[in-house]
Amino acid sequence: MKNRLIKGEREKVELRNVIAKDRDAIISSLVNLVRFRSLKASPDGPGAPFGRGIADALEHTLALAKSMGFQTRNVDGYAGHAEYGAGKDIVAVLVHLDVVPAGGEWTFAPFDGVISDGKIYGRGTEDNKGPAIASLYALKALKDTGIKLSKRIRIIFGCDEESGWDCMKHYLAAEELPSCGFAPDAMFPIIGSEKGIAHFDLSRKFGPPQGGGVWVKELRSGDRTNVIPATAVATVVVLPEKRAAVAEVARRFAQGKEKINVDVVEHGLDTLEITLHGVAGHASLPHLAVNALTHMIVLLSSLDLAPGASSDFIRFFAENVGYDYHGTLMGVGLADEVSGKLTLNLGVMDLNEKGATAQIDIRYPVTCKFESVRGPIAERAAAAGLALDRADDKEPLYVPSDHELIQKLAKVYNAETGLKPEVISIGGGTYARAIPNAVAFGPVFPGQVELAHQKDEYMTIEDLMMLTRIYAHAMAELAV
Numbered sequence: 001m002k003n004r005l006i007k008g009e010r011e012k013v014e015l016r017n018v019i020a021k022d023r024d025a026i027i028s029s030l031v032n033l034v035r036f037r038s039l040k041a042s043p044d045g046p047g048a049p050f051g052r053g054i055a056d057a058l059e060h061t062l063a064l065a066k067s068m069g070f071q072t073r074n075v076d077g078y079a080g081h082a083e084y085g086a087g088k089d090i091v092a093v094l095v096h097l098d099v100v101p102a103g104g105e106w107t108f109a110p111f112d113g114v115i116s117d118g119k120i121y122g123r124g125t126e127d128n129k130g131p132a133i134a135s136l137y138a139l140k141a142l143k144d145t146g147i148k149l150s151k152r153i154r155i156i157f158g159c160d161e162e163s164g165w166d167c168m169k170h171y172l173a174a175e176e177l178p179s180c181g182f183a184p185d186a187m188f189p190i191i192g193s194e195k196g197i198a199h200f201d202l203s204r205k206f207g208p209p210q211g212g213g214v215w216v217k218e219l220r221s222g223d224r225t226n227v228i229p230a231t232a233v234a235t236v237v238v239l240p241e242k243r244a245a246v247a248e249v250a251r252r253f254a255q256g257k258e259k260i261n262v263d264v265v266e267h268g269l270d271t272l273e274i275t276l277h278g279v280a281g282h283a284s285l286p287h288l289a290v291n292a293l294t295h296m297i298v299l300l301s302s303l304d305l306a307p308g309a310s311s312d313f314i315r316f317f318a319e320n321v322g323y324d325y326h327g328t329l330m331g332v333g334l335a336d337e338v339s340g341k342l343t344l345n346l347g348v349m350d351l352n353e354k355g356a357t358a359q360i361d362i363r364y365p366v367t368c369k370f371e372s373v374r375g376p377i378a379e380r381a382a383a384a385g386l387a388l389d390r391a392d393d394k395e396p397l398y399v400p401s402d403h404e405l406i407q408k409l410a411k412v413y414n415a416e417t418g419l420k421p422e423v424i425s426i427g428g429g430t431y432a433r434a435i436p437n438a439v440a441f442g443p444v445f446p447g448q449v450e451l452a453h454q455k456d457e458y459m460t461i462e463d464l465m466m467l468t469r470i471y472a473h474a475m476a477e478l479a480v
Contacts, residue, residue, distance in 0.1 A: 018141045019468050030133045031113035034122035038098050047077035054159045057097045068140045078170035081156045085149040091478045092181030094431035095132035096161035099124040101223045104230050104455030125459040127452035131184035131443045138472035151479040168434045183430040186440035189413050192423040194397040195363040201390035205355040206309045213306035214238045221293035222348035225359040227453045228289040230280035232296035240269045250274045253299045259290045282453045283345035283361040284427030286325035313356050316384045321346050331376035336365040339425035363427035366396035397433040412474045
């Protein structure tokens, strides 16, 4: 790769003009894609390993790419690609079409693709259907302007990014390995490092409560480990003469706490249903959200809980997680200069009369090892009688700032935005770590609020157009 920009101002102007002419098509394409409920579900026959919604979204996107004149391939419904250009090497743009559940109360229906005040609302507009559409029309702009390329450009459409990445495992086992690329699935300017991602499942079986006190009969919160839960619901049983006092403690819990609401409903003589509302967010950005589950755990542990395994389970998480999202209480409070502090998200819990399960998402610093996280958690779980049912890991990503790929993207970013192209680190995990010589590049601009995994997710039309220009320029620079 030569370290230079597109030849001349004329080519840049031509690219921008072609993209501007496609403005209406770009907008309508994103609206149409948002309307696919591409949520992971059970397999639905050949070509739909992650459910019919995701399979339909993939087929629709590949059909759109084919109509633009690109070579396309559907790899068994796990992933697909659109390709343009010629040459031995492949420059990859790695996007995904699956989304997380909507969650929360939206201003506009999350799968309608409503346009309001210059914004396209819907689940996936930012994460990651907007960047997917921008990338596709960016590639179309290169084709329409006839810019000569020495490499193939391949947009890879993954279908299981929000879960286990089985899409990439299957795709890369069947297809050529790209030589370099970028994933428009984080933020600008350039992501030079991504923290390691560890997921843990803990469980314990219960018997009936022993003795008097408040019995937590049920507790449910969260849909995905990598999403900070916005709601937690607990059903507690208490002596009739103490029910009013417990209800009052629950109602007062929200006092003095920002963005926390508690609702209490009384059932029969001895049962309370407590619902706690927080603010959803991405697991890698806990400081931007309010975890309803951890607040519920702290609330319940403050009550006079009945002796027994279910109460011990709740106290374990109150004592080892609580409000601490940097892992210090769990004994994993790691940090480094490159990527900062570890983050911990208690994302899912399902507790009933027979037992409970909990799921934890951890983003650990790039210079640390997985075992330095797994070891302390396994030790504490064993000491408390909890089973460690799962301990999965995605290793960190680190690309030095002087790498040729980063230098090229930095020049493109500065040329298109006029902003300083800093290299930063994130806790999120992108497809960039799936291939060699890749980094995350956008789509969130500096100073913008991160909307991934949150209610009322949107992308402004102007940002969508800017992304298309940036990605067209970047593809050309990497493939000349």
